[in-house]
Amino acid sequence: xxxxxxxxxxxxxxxxxxxxxxxxxxxxxxxxxxxxxxxxxxxxxxxxxxxxxxxxxxxxxxxxxxxxxxxxxxxxxxxxxxxxxxxxxxxxxxxxxxxxxxxxxxxxxxxxxxxxxxxxxxxxxxxxxxxxxxxxxxxxxxxxxxxxxxxxxxxxxxxxxxxxxxxxxxxxxxxxxxxxxxxxxxxxxxxxxxxxxxxxxxxxxxxxxxxxxxxxxxxxxxxxxxxxxxxxxxxxxxxxxxxxxxxxxxxxxxxxxxxxxxxxxxxxxxxxxxxxxxxxxxxxxxxxxxxxxxxxxxxxxxxxxxxxxxxxxxxxxxxxxxxxxxx
Numbered sequence: 001x002x003x004x005x006x007x008x009x010x011x012x013x014x015x016x017x018x019x020x021x022x023x024x025x026x027x028x029x030x031x032x033x034x035x036x037x038x039x040x041x042x043x044x045x046x047x048x049x050x051x052x053x054x055x056x057x058x059x060x061x062x063x064x065x066x067x068x069x070x071x072x073x074x075x076x077x078x079x080x081x082x083x084x085x086x087x088x089x090x091x092x093x094x095x096x097x098x099x100x101x102x103x104x105x106x107x108x109x110x111x112x113x114x115x116x117x118x119x120x121x122x123x124x125x126x127x128x129x130x131x132x133x134x135x136x137x138x139x140x141x142x143x144x145x146x147x148x149x150x151x152x153x154x155x156x157x158x159x160x161x162x163x164x165x166x167x168x169x170x171x172x173x174x175x176x177x178x179x180x181x182x183x184x185x186x187x188x189x190x191x192x193x194x195x196x197x198x199x200x201x202x203x204x205x206x207x208x209x210x211x212x213x214x215x216x217x218x219x220x221x222x223x224x225x226x227x228x229x230x231x232x233x234x235x236x237x238x239x240x241x242x243x244x245x246x247x248x249x250x251x252x253x254x255x256x257x258x259x260x261x262x263x264x265x266x267x268x269x270x271x272x273x274x275x276x277x278x279x280x281x282x283x284x285x286x287x288x289x290x291x292x293x294x295x296x297x298x299x300x301x302x303x304x305x306x307x308x309x310x311x312x313x314x315x316x317x318x319x320x321x322x323x324x325x326x327x
Contacts, residue, residue: 039166043076043120043149044069049169049244054134056174062130064168066149068120075152078115078128079165082108082145089209089255091246093169095146106138108145108170117152132172140176142216142250145169171217171247178216182277182285185209185253189271189291193257199293205259206271208239208287212248219247222275222284226260229268235260239275265293 037046044067052060068074082104086092096104103109111132118126130147148167188195190207206226212218219240226235237258240246248254268290275285 039069042068042070042074042151043166045149045166045168047168047244049171049247051171051173052132053173053175054132056134056138057136059131059133062132062147062168062170064128064130064147065125066118066120066128067125068122071122073122074120076118076120076149077152078118079148079150080109080112080115080145081148083169084144085249085252089253091248091254093144093146095148095167104144106141106143106174108132108143108172111143111172112145112147115147118149132170134172134174138174140174140178143170143172143174144217144249145172173216179214180216180218180277181212181214182218182220182248182275183211183213184275184285184287185211187271187273187287187289189269189289190257197291199265199291201295203259203262204265204291204293205257207255207257208273208275209253209255210248210275211253212250215250217247217249218277219245220254220256220275220277221245222273224258224271224273227270227272234263234269239273266295268292 037044037048039045046065050062052062054060066076081095081097083093083095084104086094111134112130113133115128115130118128120126134143146167146169148165150165186195186207186209188197188207189199190196190205191199191202195207206224208224210220221241222239224237224239225233228234237260239256239258246254246256269292271287271289271291273285273287275287276283
């Protein structure tokens with residue numbers, strides 16, 4: 001094999017490896033968004049989340065609608081639990097089910113009296129009023145809990161698990177000397193669940209991870225814009241625009257990943273985010289990141305053009321070399 005062909009093959013092989021390294025991964029399914037009503041174990045519950053600001057010594061009412069959508073009578077048992085953030089960054093909560101576990105410093109469970117069993121006829125809906133009473137000497141801060149409902153027949157038989165219950169979440173703020181601090185952990189272009197700074201195809205999403213470094217829950221919001229290399233806005237959306245808006249519990253991280261509308265992406269782009277806290281406002285958090293989007297066909301075309309140029313240069317050098325040898 002001539003030196004010219006060897007060099008050409010080497011260029012082609014290197015180009016194939018380079019192109020493969022930038023190809024996108026196979027897309028994964030996304031999690032569905034939450035709804036205003038929770039359905040499970042024969043009950044339908046709303047709302048999903050309620051928020052309260054209660055001064056020490058005051059009482060507020062948590063209104064919960066519980067419905068029996070079945071054709072048979074049901075008895076609901078109400079259980080009140082404190083909860084903490086789950087291990088993931090998707091906002092999932094983890095109720096404290098162990099009765100012997102130490103209660104949080106600010107225990108929502110201590111604010112609610114026991115709730116009587118609820119008898120529900122077929123298709124019946126009941127409006128339940130749950131008083132939340134804050135003592136005069138209560139600590140300032142957040143009290144986080146969930147009012148769960150389980151079928152009486154399963155609970156009495158000892159066959160109930162967490163998956164067999166549905167509930168309504170309560171976030172209570174007792175005013176006082178509180179610290180509200182929202183920090184940026186990460187901002188990046190993403191594809192599926194992978195961070196990307198260079199994309200060659202597929203949909204584009206923006207991943208923003210925020211940490212609540214304060215001692216009270218926060219509700220972030222803000223405008224996210226994507227600008228092209230000329231500074232023009234090509235896409236924008238409102239961060240945390242779900243209903244209800246998502247919260248971040250103290251000392252936890254929450255990730256927000258939003259898909260961008262399909263378009264003919266090409267070139268260098270900048271993500272700019274202006275993020276604040278809905279409860280208190282304050283100085284917004286400014287963040288930015290860049291990414292490149294070069295379609296696979298453009299990389300192939302570039303590789304073919306470079307290979308052709310390289311082949312032409314090598315051929316020209318060989319011809320001149322052969323001429324010198326003949327002379």
